[in-house]
Amino acid sequence: MNDTIRIDEAAGSAGQAPALTAEAFREAVRAKLKYAVGKDPSRATAKDWSMALSLAVRDQVVERWFESTKASHAGQKKHVYYLSMEFLIGRLLNDAVCNLGIEAQVRTACAELGIDYQAQLEQESDAALGNGGLGRLAACFMDSMSTLGIPAHGYGIRYDHGLFRQRFHDGWQVEEPEDWLVSSRAWEFERAEMAYLVKFGGQISFDGHGATYWRADETVKAVAYDTPIAGWKGRHVNTLRLWASRPVEVLDLGRFNHGDYMSAAEKTIRAETISRVLYPDDTTAEGKELRLKQEYFFTSASLQDILRRYLEDNDDIRKLPEQVAIQMNDTHPAIAVAELMRILADDYRLTFPEAFEITRQCLSYTNHTLMPEALERWNTNLFRKVLPRHMQIIEWIDYHHLAEVQGRNLPVSLDNIRIIEWGSEIKMGSLAFVGSRRVNGVSALHTELMKQTVFKDYHLLYPDRIVNETNGITPRRWLYECNPGLRALLLEAIGDGWVDNLEKIEDAAKFATDASFRDKFAAAKQANKVRLAAEIERRIGLRVDPTALFDVQIKRMHEYKRQLLNVLETIALYQAIRRGPGAEWTPRVKIFGGKAAPGYQIAKRIIKLANDVARVVNNDPIIGDRLKVAVLPNYNVSLAEVIIPAADLSEQISTAGMEASGTGNMKLALNGALTIGTLDGANVEIAERVGPDNIYIFGLTADDVAGLRQRGYNPNATIDSDPTLKGAIDAMVNGTFSPDDHGRFNEVADRLWHTDWFLVTADFQSYFQTQRTVDVDYRDKTRWTERSILNTTKVGWFSSDRTIRGYSKDVWGVEPNF
Numbered sequence: 001m002n003d004t005i006r007i008d009e010a011a012g013s014a015g016q017a018p019a020l021t022a023e024a025f026r027e028a029v030r031a032k033l034k035y036a037v038g039k040d041p042s043r044a045t046a047k048d049w050s051m052a053l054s055l056a057v058r059d060q061v062v063e064r065w066f067e068s069t070k071a072s073h074a075g076q077k078k079h080v081y082y083l084s085m086e087f088l089i090g091r092l093l094n095d096a097v098c099n100l101g102i103e104a105q106v107r108t109a110c111a112e113l114g115i116d117y118q119a120q121l122e123q124e125s126d127a128a129l130g131n132g133g134l135g136r137l138a139a140c141f142m143d144s145m146s147t148l149g150i151p152a153h154g155y156g157i158r159y160d161h162g163l164f165r166q167r168f169h170d171g172w173q174v175e176e177p178e179d180w181l182v183s184s185r186a187w188e189f190e191r192a193e194m195a196y197l198v199k200f201g202g203q204i205s206f207d208g209h210g211a212t213y214w215r216a217d218e219t220v221k222a223v224a225y226d227t228p229i230a231g232w233k234g235r236h237v238n239t240l241r242l243w244a245s246r247p248v249e250v251l252d253l254g255r256f257n258h259g260d261y262m263s264a265a266e267k268t269i270r271a272e273t274i275s276r277v278l279y280p281d282d283t284t285a286e287g288k289e290l291r292l293k294q295e296y297f298f299t300s301a302s303l304q305d306i307l308r309r310y311l312e313d314n315d316d317i318r319k320l321p322e323q324v325a326i327q328m329n330d331t332h333p334a335i336a337v338a339e340l341m342r343i344l345a346d347d348y349r350l351t352f353p354e355a356f357e358i359t360r361q362c363l364s365y366t367n368h369t370l371m372p373e374a375l376e377r378w379n380t381n382l383f384r385k386v387l388p389r390h391m392q393i394i395e396w397i398d399y400h401h402l403a404e405v406q407g408r409n410l411p412v413s414l415d416n417i418r419i420i421e422w423g424s425e426i427k428m429g430s431l432a433f434v435g436s437r438r439v440n441g442v443s444a445l446h447t448e449l450m451k452q453t454v455f456k457d458y459h460l461l462y463p464d465r466i467v468n469e470t471n472g473i474t475p476r477r478w479l480y481e482c483n484p485g486l487r488a489l490l491l492e493a494i495g496d497g498w499v500d501n502l503e504k505i506e507d508a509a510k511f512a513t514d515a516s517f518r519d520k521f522a523a524a525k526q527a528n529k530v531r532l533a534a535e536i537e538r539r540i541g542l543r544v545d546p547t548a549l550f551d552v553q554i555k556r557m558h559e560y561k562r563q564l565l566n567v568l569e570t571i572a573l574y575q576a577i578r579r580g581p582g583a584e585w586t587p588r589v590k591i592f593g594g595k596a597a598p599g600y601q602i603a604k605r606i607i608k609l610a611n612d613v614a615r616v617v618n619n620d621p622i623i624g625d626r627l628k629v630a631v632l633p634n635y636n637v638s639l640a641e642v643i644i645p646a647a648d649l650s651e652q653i654s655t656a657g658m659e660a661s662g663t664g665n666m667k668l669a670l671n672g673a674l675t676i677g678t679l680d681g682a683n684v685e686i687a688e689r690v691g692p693d694n695i696y697i698f699g700l701t702a703d704d705v706a707g708l709r710q711r712g713y714n715p716n717a718t719i720d721s722d723p724t725l726k727g728a729i730d731a732m733v734n735g736t737f738s739p740d741d742h743g744r745f746n747e748v749a750d751r752l753w754h755t756d757w758f759l760v761t762a763d764f765q766s767y768f769q770t771q772r773t774v775d776v777d778y779r780d781k782t783r784w785t786e787r788s789i790l791n792t793t794k795v796g797w798f799s800s801d802r803t804i805r806g807y808s809k810d811v812w813g814v815e816p817n818f
């Protein structure tokens with residue numbers, strides 16, 4: 001049965017989305033339900049329909065995918081490879097439908113089949129193969145590379161279990177395994193024949209004639225799973241290739257036949273463990289053996305695949321850099337430096353100096369943090385045990401690099417540029433830097449700090465290597481798809497040029513003073529808030545007033561992101577309202593969402609604090625609708641898609657100098673939220689673009705923070721001199737929010753009193769005052785909407801399309817096709 005759909009070839013060749021009729025699509029879904037899912041309509045569950053629908057849409061994507069692959073081969077252009085431990089993709093059905101421009105037909109077909117499109121979308125599980133910003137950035141980049149027609153592959157790990165599901169039990173975070181594969185399989189193709197061997201451990205020997213042998217003591221097979229990623233209008237489709245780890249032999253038959261069933265399966269379990277789970281730590285490096293194996297596993301398989309593809313059309317391995325640009329998303333794939341050298345030297349018999357030259361022309365490295373606890377270091381003993389050959393290669397690189405530098409007579413400290421520190425730890429950031437063509441930061445401020453701090457000496461040695469590529473977000477998912485109300489308004493006002501050229505959204509800035517546009521803009525926001533209010537009630541049973549100010553902080557729970565500052569302000573506001581309920585208050589709903597790493601005790605306690613505060617505030621009859629606190633469990637991409645369009649105020653309140661960029665800040669501003677934030681990461685650039693009247697900046701600058709920390713900050717005096725702050729901290733420890741356990745937050749308070757490394761107390765007053773200005777400003781609805789429109793229309797520069805154009809030019813040396 002041929003159940004693919006005839007596409008209008010004339011339209012297709014013009015680079016436009018081919019026409020697809022609703023009837024043809026409806027029949028395709030019917031056929032999928034019957035022949036691929038194996039169900040009769042009368043028996044089909046919602047999941048069955050959703051699968052049939054996804055498979056029918058997938059066929060549409062596959063058509064363009066083949067064309068793109070053929071065109072890339074024929075074009076013989078340089079190919080981009082994006083290596084990332086994390087891809088936080090989220091759901092794919094609506095994304096594919098919107099990118100292909102077939103939403104109308106799909107909706108009509110669904111209606112005719114008697115199924116609800118929206119409900120179908122919610123059947124799909126959220127592919128959470130990432131922790132937070134870094135993984136979501138990789139997903140936005142995949143979207144943009146397809147949209148720009150850049151031939152590219154994303155490479156990562158096909159974890160059986162992505163990021164844990166978060167539940168609250170009595171306000172405490174509880175982690176549960178998630179099972180995305182149960183319903184997301186519709187989008188991937190297993191490539192059983194695309195498999196590579198990856199070795200670990202063992203011994204190295206030399207034959208005396210220049211050949212090196214690595215006799216490993218463990219070998220696993222990396223099997224490819226491909227997901228097509230369609231760009232805007234389906235003009236180009238790239239591949240996300242994720243590797244699953246499998247045993248080389250399925251079963252130890254010898255042991256099995258001896259009745260030793262358990263140990264017969266042992267190798268299988270050992271091998272499959274490598275791609276079993278995503279490490280749930282965000283911006284903290286854990287020096288665990290399994291993590292190292294995961295990093296090497298996907299990097300090695302990806303490099304083997306890259307070289308195989310290169311050699312299909314080329315025969316001179318030395319010309320690899322002309323065809324191949326490999327991006328390392330942070331240091332997680334930094335072992336690529338040693339692995340590519342190993343392959344070139346040991347398999348292709350190039351000398352180390354030759355191999356090193358080629359390697360550093362192919363690879364580039366993106367740094368996403370300067371926080372010491374996040375910079376990966378590997379113990380040399382562990383490393384030598386798992387990757388003995390790579391240890392030798394890294395020792396060679398370190399030695400030769402130092403020798404090269406010593407000859408240059410520059411004022412750098414050799415200790416600062418060593419890759420192997422004290423002979424006992426490998427600094428992966430240093431390895432990545434030395435092995436790269438370009439190294440980039442992710443916002444202007446962050447790149448500047450890279451040059452001044454962590455990579456200071458390297459920057460002296462290689463002044464052209466560090467470049468800035470400020471992060472961006474895809475306007476397809478983060479406006480067109482998640483905010484249909486605003487999308488429709490923009491389409492009506494300025495057409496659709498902004499969808500793949502987001503700076504055009506500025507054409508709508510002139511409507512900020514147009515009363516009728518403003519009303520429609522406000523109405524779209526209001527509808528989104530009603531939708532979110534319903535979701536809040538559904539999830540946590542809390543009723544909120546959808547006309548209140550929606551104040552949103554959604555991101556991983558981390559001390560440096562300072563959810564605690566927000567909670568303290570909530571407490572202080574609660575106390576103020578209680579003292580004077582008759583005053584003029586601006587009704588507010590504080591919305592929190594975010595997971596804490598399972599081992600991050602203090603972050604988990606702050607979640608508990610937020611929940612305890614929420615319980616007390618939400619049930620206090622004196623407070624009523626003046627203040628509500630909604631702590632939403634299991635924040636993920638899909639929940640973000642509901643929260644972001646509904647936000648009025650975006651909390652970006654990290655300690656200045658600590659958030660490399662942030663990307664939630666961009667998503668919220670694009671959807672019309674005003675930012676309250678510090679001059680940190682990309683907030684600085686957002687402020688430049690929206691202008692000082694349309695953003696609330698408060699607190700210490702990165703320079704202030706550095707100075708204060710150097711002088712030694714004493715929070716005591718600050719707390720004692722600010723009764724509002726002191727009142728809030730006191731309430732935290734006197735049992736107001738934890739009557740069952742007065743001591744529950746003692747440790748949190750002690751940290752504030754004694755060290756306060758993240759300078760929560762230092763910024764409190766400025767933050768609290770700024771929030772009161774927000775209260776007053778929000779009451780002027782006309783003016784607020786005007787400023788909200790100016791946020792939406794002035795942040796077009798933060799499209800990930802712009803970011804990818806930057807990488808193409810400054811880092812990869814490729815030319816976008818669109």
Ligand code: GPW
Nearest residue numbers: 132133134283368369374659660661662
């Ligand atoms: F530690 N980021 C993240 F730098 O989400 F590797 N996970 C991580 O493990 C790291 C960084 C790492 C984030 C940054 O914290 C955020 O500021 C940035 O916007 C994002 O990466 C994308 O660049």
